[in-house]
Amino acid sequence: MKRFWVLVILFVGWLHLHGSMALAIDSDHAAHALISQHCLDCHQGDDAESGIDLEGLLKSTASLPPAALVSDDVSATWAKVEKVIKQGRMPPSGEDPINQNARQNFLNWFHERIVLKNGETQIGPTPLRRLTHYEFLNSLEDLLGVTVRPDYNFLSSVNVERGFVEKLLPVEVPGKSGFVNDANAMAEQPLPLLEYMKCVDFALSKMNTSESALEKQFGFRKLPDELNEPQIRFIAEEFLHRALRGKNTDQHTARAVATFQSESRNNATLPALKSMLRTILLSPEFFYRLETTQSQASPYQVSDVELATRLSFFLHGSTPDQELLAIAETGTLKQPDVLEKQVTRLLNQPRRISLSERFAAQWLGFEDLISDTDLDERGVPTINRAQYDEMLYFFDELFRSDLSLLNIVESDWAYVSKYNQNTYGKDQFKPRQAFDSRYTDVLASRRRTGSQRKGIENIYDPPTLYTVLGDRYGGIITSAAVMRTTSAPERTSPVRRGVWLLDKMIGEKLEAPKNVPPITNAIRSLPTPNPGKLDIIKAHTEMESCQICHKDIDPIGFGLENFGPSGRWRTTYRDKSAVLSEGVLPGGTTFSSPKQLKQQLLETYRENIVRNFIQRLLAYAIGRSLQPHDRVTVDQIYQRVIDADFRSGVVIREIVRSQQFLCRQDNG
């Protein structure tokens, strides 16, 4: 009763503040009714259970006019509420259950109010995107025709040291989307301008100034001692057009020409030209992907050149090339056949590797392996590059041959490095014929093995394609890269592996517990002075507060215990005790081998796995974490992906055609 009066008093207060409040209360009635009846007893105020204050949530939602956008934070909390109500996890057992009618009313309200806006789909305000380090360096290379990072093709060493340009740049912290290209995360991280200046200068210093190279980059054959003004204007305009991705204006040209002229007073032509290029490459329009705003709070299509930029950064992690810009400027890029042709063309080019090198590497967390120099369980430096490359080649094959994304969990093919063959066991694979691929082989130049590169001994050999025999390997879960990144050097961690699998494959991200009770009591209760690994984790898990999460995490991790810290198959631990790889998945299905684990995952969690892939790639493409309002698009893509045998290329194309990718939206 007390709560009721609190609400009434609050309503009256709001009514005084906002004239339109009556309408808001009315339209939010379904949410109010359910929440106040079933949830507020626990979830209210500063000491609300789990810190989820639903009274505050109701308040901040109802205080908005009904057509206004709900902020990301508010809508994310509503999404949590919707999820637990939908799954029946809340209210907890012992409390009054929600009746069917009220639940449906609430779910309808959620769809109408949080997912849609005025009955229409929405995409939320479009954040301004800044180039990531990777995109910045790629763009520099493409615009100037240089390479500023070590070329893996010519690196014979098995362990790769990052180039100094990459070392120079500060670490990028990924955002809620899980990727460093998350616009909201980048907005919180300063622009490392001084470091970028050094990169630009380094790139300019590597420019090939031979006649043919200059012609290719700038469209003029000879570098005359004195360029006349029309010539400079031409060079500036062409370069601005590419560097600013078709958003250049006459003003830009005028300024660039002025820079050249003032610099050439004291310098020769080439240094003056470089000064001009430097100024352009340090301009805000280069670092930021500014789009023309129409100040509309509902989705509207971006221009064709803006779409070209989005497309190129999604598929290449780099600036659009001249052909793409030219097509965009004819105004036809949004025509389905033209767009399809450009997608195909881009997927046929070397920068396609960005999908594996950035998207997959950040999603699954193997990107750091390439320059990692850890020791393995025998104290030998691990061939991390081999582990990294197995993943890279796997994903590029997935995109290149347009394979089913279910291969990620379980496949009858794999890329295996000769350095890992002994780890995996030679009898587990046999060489396989190349796929009948849809796209060109962008790794072709890397695929040459040592014997094909005469005169260089001990050269690093890339992984090659195999058919998987036996039931241990296939898919990426049991790859050396994943087994290693989820282990310490000398021991496996079933907990880390369980968390990894739930998060990365199924999309159930567990939040780190906020207040872990000391494990002391559990340890004191152990019966023996030298408890085994299982005993400790069991004692741990038996504490009620731990069990809530660990009952889902641990069994999956234990199912992978047959794989040592670097993916080596084992049936006993070092103390000779037997490895038991039996486990139970959340929901109760049991498995007794890694193969069964994967099959069970595909049977029980197929939808989660596919949706997870779609959501990750969409978040990567649009540079932000997904919100409830993105659900409609994910549902649509999901249906089409099922109809298309889960082919990876279909996900890419459906994303490119989605409202999220084609449109922008501004704050209300």
Added chain:
Amino acid sequence: MPKQPYLIPRRQLLRGIGSTAIGLPLLEIMSPAVAPAAIRDNESATRLCVLYKGCGVYPHAWDIAGGTESEFELSSLLKPLSNVKDDILVLRNLDHIFGKNNGGHLVAPSLSMTGALPDKRHKSYHSIDQIVADKIGNKTPVKSLQLTADSLWKQHPWINYLSHDAEGNPIPPDRDPGLVFDKLFRGMNNRRHREQTKSVLDVVKESSAGVMRKASGSDRAVLAQYFEAIRDVEKQLNSFDDAAEPARDQKLALLDDFAIEANLGGKVKAMLDLIALSFWTDTTRVATMMMANTNSRCTYSFLGLNEEMHFMSHYVRNRGILPSFNTVNQWHTAQFAYLLEKMKSYQEGNSNMLDQSIVLFMSGIKHGDYHTLTDIPVILAGKGAGQIDTGRHVRYPEPTPFPNLLLSIAEMMGVPKDKIGESTGPLEGISEPAGYPMSVVDDGSWKITSDDGQSVLAKGLLLVSDDIQDTNAYYLQLSNQTKLEIRVPFMVVHTLVFDANVGRVVSIKGKWGMKDGRQVITGIAYQ
């Protein structure tokens, strides 16, 4: 494992900007003939360095048992500090006053640097180094130096941050000593380089003036960071301009590029060298360094330990790992000692650089496995320009708020504050002997009271072994300075919660046995 020193291609780096690298002797043999730093004898301490190591310690190996305030023996983990014993002040019984919060594990760095617990509204607060740097940082080209030897844990980046600005925003630390060397001692120190950079910035600024007009409101908010970045570089250029002085140039001319061993040990050493050098050249006066973060996955393979730091710190549940954990912690104190000795070797006025400075070494939690936030490991070093009476071991009789130490440090650095975090007042016993009664007093009664050759009754001070590898041995120290060795089965320690009494005076009834020819107590019961 072969050593793989990595050389930063510095010349290559600078080529595009038109600066030259200087090649001269190594840091270790720098000429003492160079004029002393521009800093004159000062009432306040002149430099502040905070070294932080996460993951706590094995308390009994850290704690100094027995002794008096000025007469004491260093514990096993503090042994590496024996050369600088007179330059340190070991502080005991300082608590994070949120002692019950076990979540302290992740927030410990921020808690230790700010004296307050983050909450929903504040991720963190103004950290001690920045409180000081905001006041004295404008006197040097670089306001403050932030370093980390650990890798970034992307899920929880804040566990790697020590320094926070006045708004509580973390200041990301530098991770590559070679690049820090360049940042501090190359490029920006060159006037021509600064002028060139400035002229590039001017042009860039001029040509980007129009961009804001076209952008939408929310885009403008993000674009502001571009102009902030420009202002930030300009500020750096100006502070190098303003602080330019011949004495520094002379010193910088002596610095050669240095090779850094690729392993973690080499990296930590290089970072400590950089701190000492940047203090010596008066490039900065404030530095923080994260030696290992609170969830460190660093492995110490160069010490022969192929296990992760965080895993080792959980030495109760991961039985048998304690010797390794001790080894790493002892190595960390050795690094602290290395920095102190290095700072001490630089003459400054009539004393040395260490005497004019304050170095704080700490871990935000005490017990590695239980994450306790009471009696945290804290050592203060340097005389702080005569404000710290070193060579002592102060054990506060009552649990004392750790933030009080931060308040006192700020005061000694010439930045008096009313309160820092949850401080309740300045800490006593820093500038002069505290004279607190010692908790353990040898009244002459520590002895064997009965011994029939089979069993023994004795009273004494319970200690752990001095040998950090030998974690199964305990000792009972008697008044005559002899020690009875105790080696009992693990379950006996376990059920008697024996180790909780280390550092206390106990009476025990023991059973004699032989081990390797020595008479050892092999069975035990408390009296």
